[in-house]
Amino acid sequence: MGDFNNVSAMIRALKEGGNLAALTGGDPHNLHSGRRGAWKAKLKHYAKQINSSSQRSLFIFKKNNWIRKRANDVIEWNPFEYMVLLTIIANCIVLALEEHLPHDDKTTLARSLEKTEIYFIGIFCFEAALKIIALGFVLHEGSYLRSLWNVMDFVVVVTGLATISIKKNSSFDLRTLRAVRVLRPLKLVSGIPSLQVVLKSILKAMAPLFQIALLVLFAIIIFAIIGLELYSGVFHTTCFYANRTAADSDSEELIYKGDDHQSTTCGIPGEPVWGWLNIKLGVNTCNIPNESLVCREYWKGPNEGITSFDNIGFAMLTVFQCITMEGWTQVLYWTNDAVGTLFNWLYFVPLIILGSFFMLNLVLGVLSGEFAKERERVENRRAFLKIRRQQQIEREYNNYIEWINRAEDVILNEERTTEQERRAIHEARKYAQLKKTRHNRAGKQHSVDDDEEDIDNAFNRGRGTDIERQDRPRTFMRRWHIQQRVIKSKIRILVKTQAFYWTVIVLVFLNTACVAIEHHNQNQFLTDFLYIAEFVFLGLFVFEMLFKMYGLGVNQYFASSFNIFDFVVIFGSIFEVVWTYFHPEESFGVSVLRSLRLLRIFKVTRHWASLRNLVVSLLSSMRSIVSLLFLLFLFILIFALLGMQLFGGDEYQQYQDATAEEEGEGMEGEEEEHA
Secondary structure (H helix, E strand, C coil): CHHHHHHHHHHHHHHCCCCHHHHHCCCHHHCCHHHHHHHHHHHHHHHHHHHHHHCCECCCECCCCHHHHHHHHHHCCHHHHHHHHHHHHHHHHHHHCCCCCHHHCCCHHHHHHHCCHHHHHHHHHHHHHHHHHHHCCCCCCCCHHHCHHHHHHHHHHHHHHHHHHCCCCCCCCHHHHHHHHHHHHHHHHHHCHHHHHHHHHHHHCHHHHHHHHHHHHHHHHHHHHHHHHHHCCHHHCEEEECCCCCCCCCCHHHECCCCCCCCCECCCCCCCECCCECCCCCCCCCCCCCCCEEEECCCCCHHHHCCCCCCHHHHHHHHHHHHCCCCHHHHHHHHHHHHCCCCCHHHHHHHHHHHHHHHHHHHHHHHHHHHHHHHHHHHHHHHHHHHHHHHHHHHHHHHHHHHHHHHHHHHHHCCCCCHHHHHHHHHHHHHHHHHHHHHHHCCCCCCHHHHHHHHHHHHHHHHHHHHHHHHCCCCHHHHHHHHHHHHHHHHHHHHCCHHHHHHHHHHHHHHHHHHHCCCCCCCHHHHHHHHHHHHHHHHHHHHHHHHHHHHHCHHHHCCCHHHHHHHHHHHHHHHHHHHHHHCCCCCCCHHHHHHHHHHHHHHHHHCCHHHHHHHHHHHHHHHHHHHHHHHHHHHHHHHHHHHHHHHCCHHHHHHHHHHHHHHHHHHHHHHHHHC
C-alpha cells in the first residue's frame, strides 16, 4: 500500500510539472539505467493495477474471477433466459388471477396467490444479482444500469422488495406501491429481441410524433372554435311530456325516451338557426304519434352534457371523439335533429376527411417509416455479420489449402513417394482448384464443405456409372429400369409445366363452383349431377396426386407444403365418400375442404416476379406485425392490471355503501311509522 501511495505521488507530481529528480532526490539523467528501468516497471505495474481495479465488478470481482465468469456463463445460457421468461409469464398470470374486494378483503385463491409473490421476487433478485456481478453495476461500460431494459428490471425488483418489507399496518399506501408490479410484463421486452426492435422504433418516433400531435391539436382547436360558434347550446333541447307537471322542469321523468331508451335533441319551432337562418330541413319537432310532446330547453344534453359545444373544452373533446370515428355519426344525428340537415355536412365532412382520414394516418406513416429504418439497420447488421463470417471461412479455407499444398510438396520431395501417389496428389490439386473456382462463381452462397462434398459425390458418381456400364450386362430388368427412369423424367417435366398447373387450377375452380351452387330445395337433376361430379373431381384429384407422386417421387412430393395439404384434403374426401356410402344421412362436410385448394393459386408467384416480390415483402413484414400486436397486448395487459390494482373493488364497495344507506333509511321510516 505504501508503494502504491508513492507511485500515486509520483504521478501527481509529474502532472503538476515536476520532474523525476524532485522525487528521487537527484537528476534523473544521472540515475543508472537499471534504476530507471525499475521505476518504469513499477509505474507500469501500478498503472495496470489501477486499470484492473476500475474494471472490477462491485470493486470486488475481476474479469478473470471465477465467480464473475460463472455468472456471465449463466446469464448467457439459453435455458436460463427461457426460465426467466417463463417466470415472467407465470407472474403475469398470477397478477391477472387476483380478485379485488371491498375493504381489502381477499378470496381464498387471492390469498394463495399472494404467497407466491416472495418467490417471484426472489427469482428476479437472483437474476439481477447475476447480471450485476457479471456486467458490473453502473460505472463500467456496458454495465447493468447502462441498459434501459435493465433499469426497468431494477425498478421492478426494488419496488417488489419495498412492498414485501413494508408492513400492512404502516401508514404507507401499499396499493400505490403494488401498482408498480404491473410493469413486470415489460420484462418480456428485455428478453425478446423482436419486441425491442418494435419498442425502439416507437421511442425513436416520439420526436416526429410530437410534431404531428401539435398539428392534430391545432386542427382540433380550429374545428372546436367553429363548432363553438355554430352549435353552442343546441344540445340542450329535447322532447318533454306536455301533459306532465313537476316542480323541477329538469327532471328526467318528464323527458321522452324512445324505444332505445335514449333521449335526443330537437329544434324549437319558430326560432332561427344560428341567429339568422330559419331553414330547418330534417329537424326533430317531437311529432311522435300517440304522444303529446313539446320541444323545449333545460336538458343537460347527451352523455350527461359532456358531448356538446358549449365551451372550448367540451368542444375539443367532441371534435376528438369525431376524428377517432367513435360515435361521430351519433353526434351528427344530434346536430341534425337540433338545427337541420341542410348545412351540417359542410362541417362534418371536412372534419372527418382532414381529421380522421388524413391527420391520424400521419401517425401510422411516421411509425411505418421508423419501423422501416430500424428493420433496415438490423438487416444491415445481419448482412455485415454474414459477410464477415464468409470472409472468415474464406481465409480458413485458403489457409487450409495452403497447408495441404505445403504438406504435399514435402511428400513429393520425399524419395519414398511412388509415381501413383504423385498422380493422386496432382489429381487432388486439380479438384481443389475446381472446388475453389466453383465456390467463387456461386457467390459464396454455400459453405466450402458443401461444395467439396458435391464435387466429390459427382466425381464418384461419374466414375461409378462408367464402371457399372462396363461391368453390368444389359438385362431385361436393366432395360425396364431405364424405361421407368425415362418415363419418370418426362412426367416430372410435365407436372412442372404451366399448362399442367393451370389445368389443375381450372379443375379446382370448377369443383368450387359445384360446391357453391348447391342450395336448399334444389331439383333432383342438380342433386344427381353434383353427386356424380363429386366422384369425377375426386377421381381427377386422386389421379393428379398419384401422377405427381410417380413423377416426382414420394420424398420430393411431400417436400412441398402445398402437396401435403392436397394429400390431407384428398384423403379426407375419400374418407367422407366412404362414410357417406355406408351412412347416407351423415356427412362431415369434408368436401368443402377441396375449395381450399384455391390457395394453390399462390403458386403462380413462381412465374410472376413482381407478385412474388410483393408476397415475400408481406411475409417478411408478418414478424414485425406479430411483434407489434404482442407489444400492444402487453400494454393492454399492463393497463388492465393497473386498473385492477388502483380501482379494484371500489365500485362494488360504493354499491354496498349505497345499499346499506337505503336500507338504513327504510328502517328509520318503519320506526317512525310504528312510533
